[in-house]
Amino acid sequence: MHPDAVQRVLGVLLMVFSVTMLPPAFLALAAADGVASAFFLTFLLLIALGAVLWLPVRRSRRELRTRDGFLVVALFWIVLGAAGAMPLVLQTVAPFSLVDAFFESVSGLTTTGATAIIGIDDLPISIRYYRQQLQWLGGMGIIVLAVAILPMLGIGGMQLYRAELPGPVKDAKLTPRIAETAKALWNIYLGLTIACALAYWLAGMSVFDAISHAFTTVATGGFSTYDASLGHFDSALIEMIAVFFMLISALNYSLHFMVWRRKSIEPLRRDPEVLTFLAVVITVSVLVMGGLFVYEAAHGLPRADSWNHAIFQVVSFATTTGYTTANYSLWPAFLPVLLLIVAVVGGCANSTSGGLKVVRVLLLWRQGGREIIRLIHPQAQLPVKIGHRPVNERVIDAVWGFFAAYVVLFVLLMLTLLAMGLDQVTAFSAVASGLANLGPALGDVATNFASVDDGPKLVMCVAMIMGRLEIFTLLVLFTPAFWRR
Amino acid sequence: MHPDAVQRVLGVLLMVFSVTMLPPAFLALAAADGVASAFFLTFLLLIALGAVLWLPVRRSRRELRTRDGFLVVALFWIVLGAAGAMPLVLQTVAPFSLVDAFFESVSGLTTTGATAIIGIDDLPISIRYYRQQLQWLGGMGIIVLAVAILPMLGIGGMQLYRAELPGPVKDAKLTPRIAETAKALWNIYLGLTIACALAYWLAGMSVFDAISHAFTTVATGGFSTYDASLGHFDSALIEMIAVFFMLISALNYSLHFMVWRRKSIEPLRRDPEVLTFLAVVITVSVLVMGGLFVYEAAHGLPRADSWNHAIFQVVSFATTTGYTTANYSLWPAFLPVLLLIVAVVGGCANSTSGGLKVVRVLLLWRQGGREIIRLIHPQAQLPVKIGHRPVNERVIDAVWGFFAAYVVLFVLLMLTLLAMGLDQVTAFSAVASGLANLGPALGDVATNFASVDDGPKLVMCVAMIMGRLEIFTLLVLFTPAFWRR
Numbered sequence: 019m020h021p022d023a024v025q026r027v028l029g030v031l032l033m034v035f036s037v038t039m040l041p042p043a044f045l046a047l048a049a050a051d052g053v054a055s056a057f058f059l060t061f062l063l064l065i066a067l068g069a070v071l072w073l074p075v076r077r078s079r080r081e082l083r084t085r086d087g088f089l090v091v092a093l094f095w096i097v098l099g100a101a102g103a104m105p106l107v108l109q110t111v112a113p114f115s116l117v118d119a120f121f122e123s124v125s126g127l128t129t130t131g132a133t134a135i136i137g138i139d140d141l142p143i144s145i146r147y148y149r150q151q152l153q154w155l156g157g158m159g160i161i162v163l164a165v166a167i168l169p170m171l172g173i174g175g176m177q178l179y180r181a182e183l184p185g186p187v188k189d190a191k192l193t194p195r196i197a198e199t200a201k202a203l204w205n206i207y208l209g210l211t212i213a214c215a216l217a218y219w220l221a222g223m224s225v226f227d228a229i230s231h232a233f234t235t236v237a238t239g240g241f242s243t244y245d246a247s248l249g250h251f252d253s254a255l256i257e258m259i260a261v262f263f264m265l266i267s268a269l270n271y272s273l274h275f276m277v278w279r280r281k282s283i284e285p286l287r288r289d290p291e292v293l294t295f296l297a298v299v300i301t302v303s304v305l306v307m308g309g310l311f312v313y314e315a316a317h318g319l320p321r322a323d324s325w326n327h328a329i330f331q332v333v334s335f336a337t338t339t340g341y342t343t344a345n346y347s348l349w350p351a352f353l354p355v356l357l358l359i360v361a362v363v364g365g366c367a368n369s370t371s372g373g374l375k376v377v378r379v380l381l382l383w384r385q386g387g388r389e390i391i392r393l394i395h396p397q398a399q400l401p402v403k404i405g406h407r408p409v410n411e412r413v414i415d416a417v418w419g420f421f422a423a424y425v426v427l428f429v430l431l432m433l434t435l436l437a438m439g440l441d442q443v444t445a446f447s448a449v450a451s452g453l454a455n456l457g458p459a460l461g462d463v464a465t466n467f468a469s470v471d472d473g474p475k476l477v478m479c480v481a482m483i484m485g486r487l488e489i490f491t492l493l494v495l496f497t498p499a500f501w502r503r
Numbered sequence: 504m505h506p507d508a509v510q511r512v513l514g515v516l517l518m519v520f521s522v523t524m525l526p527p528a529f530l531a532l533a534a535a536d537g538v539a540s541a542f543f544l545t546f547l548l549l550i551a552l553g554a555v556l557w558l559p560v561r562r563s564r565r566e567l568r569t570r571d572g573f574l575v576v577a578l579f580w581i582v583l584g585a586a587g588a589m590p591l592v593l594q595t596v597a598p599f600s601l602v603d604a605f606f607e608s609v610s611g612l613t614t615t616g617a618t619a620i621i622g623i624d625d626l627p628i629s630i631r632y633y634r635q636q637l638q639w640l641g642g643m644g645i646i647v648l649a650v651a652i653l654p655m656l657g658i659g660g661m662q663l664y665r666a667e668l669p670g671p672v673k674d675a676k677l678t679p680r681i682a683e684t685a686k687a688l689w690n691i692y693l694g695l696t697i698a699c700a701l702a703y704w705l706a707g708m709s710v711f712d713a714i715s716h717a718f719t720t721v722a723t724g725g726f727s728t729y730d731a732s733l734g735h736f737d738s739a740l741i742e743m744i745a746v747f748f749m750l751i752s753a754l755n756y757s758l759h760f761m762v763w764r765r766k767s768i769e770p771l772r773r774d775p776e777v778l779t780f781l782a783v784v785i786t787v788s789v790l791v792m793g794g795l796f797v798y799e800a801a802h803g804l805p806r807a808d809s810w811n812h813a814i815f816q817v818v819s820f821a822t823t824t825g826y827t828t829a830n831y832s833l834w835p836a837f838l839p840v841l842l843l844i845v846a847v848v849g850g851c852a853n854s855t856s857g858g859l860k861v862v863r864v865l866l867l868w869r870q871g872g873r874e875i876i877r878l879i880h881p882q883a884q885l886p887v888k889i890g891h892r893p894v895n896e897r898v899i900d901a902v903w904g905f906f907a908a909y910v911v912l913f914v915l916l917m918l919t920l921l922a923m924g925l926d927q928v929t930a931f932s933a934v935a936s937g938l939a940n941l942g943p944a945l946g947d948v949a950t951n952f953a954s955v956d957d958g959p960k961l962v963m964c965v966a967m968i969m970g971r972l973e974i975f976t977l978l979v980l981f982t983p984a985f986w987r988r
């Protein structure tokens with residue numbers, strides 16, 4: 019541990035983050051919505067706090083080392099979660115409780131997209147913008163976390179991707195590596211955001227809505243400037259644009275990087291994880307369409323835009339974006355639970371999407387198959403392969419560890435919510451949604467978390483942060499072995 | 504595959520099973536309850552069917568080989584499940600539909616103890632006895648399955664116990680081995696049953712009730728001759744006797760064998776799985792007591808026998824017996840879900856209890872801990888240990904495979920029940936209960952399955968058999984590799 023280095027990074031982080039208060043501040047000024055002073059005050063407080071942390075250690079030569087990565091990453095979401103809540107607390111136009119503000123900020127930065135607000139349409143425009151921007155910034159952080167840092171830390175088997183990183187490999191020093199990787203990936207992220215915003219605008223959104231929703235589409239975040247989410251626009255064209263960009267955003271950014279460098283989509287077309295992910299999306303879409311047809315026929319309901327809603331809702335869940343159009347929670351119980359499970363599987367590794375990640379599920383599936391063959395041929399040597407490459411047993415161990423931790427954490431959080439008085443459907447779906455960084459759930463929290471108390475909201479914050487940090491990043495910090503030496 | 508040997512074993516099995524129709528047949532005669540002819544007819548049909556299978560191959564010299572074990576074990580529960588339903592279908596005093604009879608028979612033989620009957624108290628006495636005996640016979644089958652066969656097949660990491668088997672080791676030939684092991688274990692099983700029946704009788708049960716409930720206590724089955732289950736007797740003494748024998752029955756029978764041979768309980772006292780199991784039972788009992796106290800205080804309820812109900816209910820679930828006294832499904836939602844989770848963890852390996860089994864959960868827990876340490880010390884060599892013995896990596900792989908198959912099967916069965924129209928709480932709890940061979944669930948099926956259709960009942964039969972066969976025994980049969988050669 020190099021406390022100096024961690025403190026320096028944290029100081030820089032806060033100073034950089036403080037600057038992100040300026041766009042909503044100026045928007046608030048322009049719209050005279052009464053929130054400008056809160057954003058400017060937050061800007062000043064954060065830049066001051068960052069400077070206080072940074073100044074004493076600015077000349078320290080200590081570099082961040084691999085092990086410090088766990089602490090920096092964990093602090094990133096916890097500290098910025100608190101910092102992001104500040105403007106909401108400091109303003110008085112639409113009062114937020116401390117817990118509600120923290121919940122909204124964590125939900126934003128982790129790109130979960132669960133909200134405790136009813137009446138988003140009526141909020142001051144700068145706050146409506148600010149929530150969207152939080153998710154976009156969270157997405158930027160996740161890409162660096164997922165692509166540059168987790169593989170180096172070896173969290174949940176993600177050392178699988180160690181060799182694929184763009185940029186030079188220097189195992190001991192994190193900083194230069196991360197900076198280079200981040201730049202390349204953020205360019206792609208920015209490019210996708212601009213393309214998505216343009217498409218939304220051409221499809222009929224206002225400039226404000228187009229930018230706001232592009233932010234949360236490429237971040238697979240799911241916040242909207244309307245209570246009705248993307249359903250507000252009631253446009254099949256807009257939904258299909260969202261489907262396209264959600265899918266792109268849930269794919270591996272290392273592959274996007276290769277596609278961009280080689281000017282060829284071959285890397286995507288050959289990737290076993292991408293192909294599996296698309297196969298899941300297509301299969302589940304067909305299932306959901308079929309389920310809706312049967313349901314509508316059985317109940318003599320008029321045929322709604324089933325194909326359209328089915329595809330949109332499946333992609334929204336599979337990418338863990340969590341936009342909604344149809345009132346999916348009123349569909350027959352089979353379908354929403356299926357959607358939740360698809361979200362728990364999640365998108366591809368090295369993307370902004372949440373959940374277990376397709377590559378992990380694929381690995382576990384392959385090993386399950388191997389176990390069956392081993393029962394019949396106990397002597398056979400059978401490596402587990404992804405594509406044509408055999409996977410290191412250490413990676414498989416780590417993935418199993420991750421899976422088990424996920425299940426245990428799921429059960430503990432669900433029991434906690436039940437003990438706080440939530441019903442079983444609400445507790446189960448809230449935890450599934452929070453850990454997978456999805457957003458919408460079922461039961462009392464199908465569309466928002468306004469009806470639950472502070473306790474469950476804080477539990478959800480833990481779920482969202484744990485999910486985003488792939489559990490082990492945080493667990494490691496609670497072991498004596500981490501702090502020793 | 505040696506079809507002759509499999510056919511011979513099946514023939515013998517049916518002939519032996521046919522004899523078990525005689526005790527209820529004579530009971531029916533004595534009580535003149537009108538069911539005697541159904542039992543005698545079943546006896547004749549099964550002995551004839553068994554003979555037809557056995558006679559043509561009786562001189563075959565082919566021995567059962569390890570691989571045939573998968574098929575024999577799977578057929579055991581499926582064929583006997585059907586055979587056990589016959590007397591219920593053939594009698595007309597208390598008519599059963601085909602599906603209800605099969606459900607009851609499978610639930611009995613797998614020692615699950617879920618029932619589709621309301622009004623057990625009013626059934627003909629021979630049927631009330633027959634259900635109990637089914638569970639006791641199922642328990643006998645499971646002990647042989649768990650102790651002698653699964654370790655040899657290597658299902659779900661159970662090769663862990665290969666070295667511990669009583670009796671001589673001849674890997675290729677199953678038959679002599681199983682016969683010897685079975686005899687030793689059945690003596691213990693029989694001894695426990697007699698002791699339990701005596702204790703119940705001394706505590707005030709009638710002879711009929713004492714034997715009937717001893718059958719389902721040592722089998723960790725949970726069928727009762729009353730709708731109100733063990734709650735019918737409303738006796739703390741009887742409940743504590745049940746607690747004692749349920750706990751004993753959920754411990755490893757290989758250890759019971761050693762205890763019996765060495766005349767010392769050291770083997771039990773040193774076993775890490777037994778110690779973990781007891782620690783879980785004590786911890787959860789304290790949690791449930793606390794939960795009930797808080798609940799009763801908060802709602803101004805009169806203090807019920809909370810400590811008593813808490814311990815009984817926790818042991819009943821942890822051992823996957825599934826007796827009920829208090830109306831646990833009306834406790835605050837946190838508690839029943841906690842109980843279900845304890846049941847999913849299950850009892851010890853090599854016992855009649857169901858669930859994942861404590862040793863597997865312990866192994867996964869240890870490996871989870873190793874993964875955390877590996878993140879901090881990537882170069883360290885860290886074997887996973889149970890007690891002081893390092894566990895073979897192949898065993899750990901197999902346990903992970905089992906765990907993943909359990910989760911996948913859980914999700915698939917739950918989605919199937921949801922698609923059939925059950926609500927989420929019912930579907931979730933029914934699958935948890937069926938796969939763990941527990942019995943009681945929540946929601947619409949908290950006490951019995953009378954209210955659900957044939958479809959969900961058959962799904963439950965699949966769950967119960969899959970749970971009992973530790974999934975892989977059946978999965979293997981669906982692979983082409985098994986049938987090749």
Ligand SMILES: [K+]
Pocket residue numbers: 129130131238239240338339340455456457
């Ligand atoms: K989301």
Ligand SMILES: [K+]
Pocket residue numbers: 614615616723724725823824825940941942
């Ligand atoms: K049971």
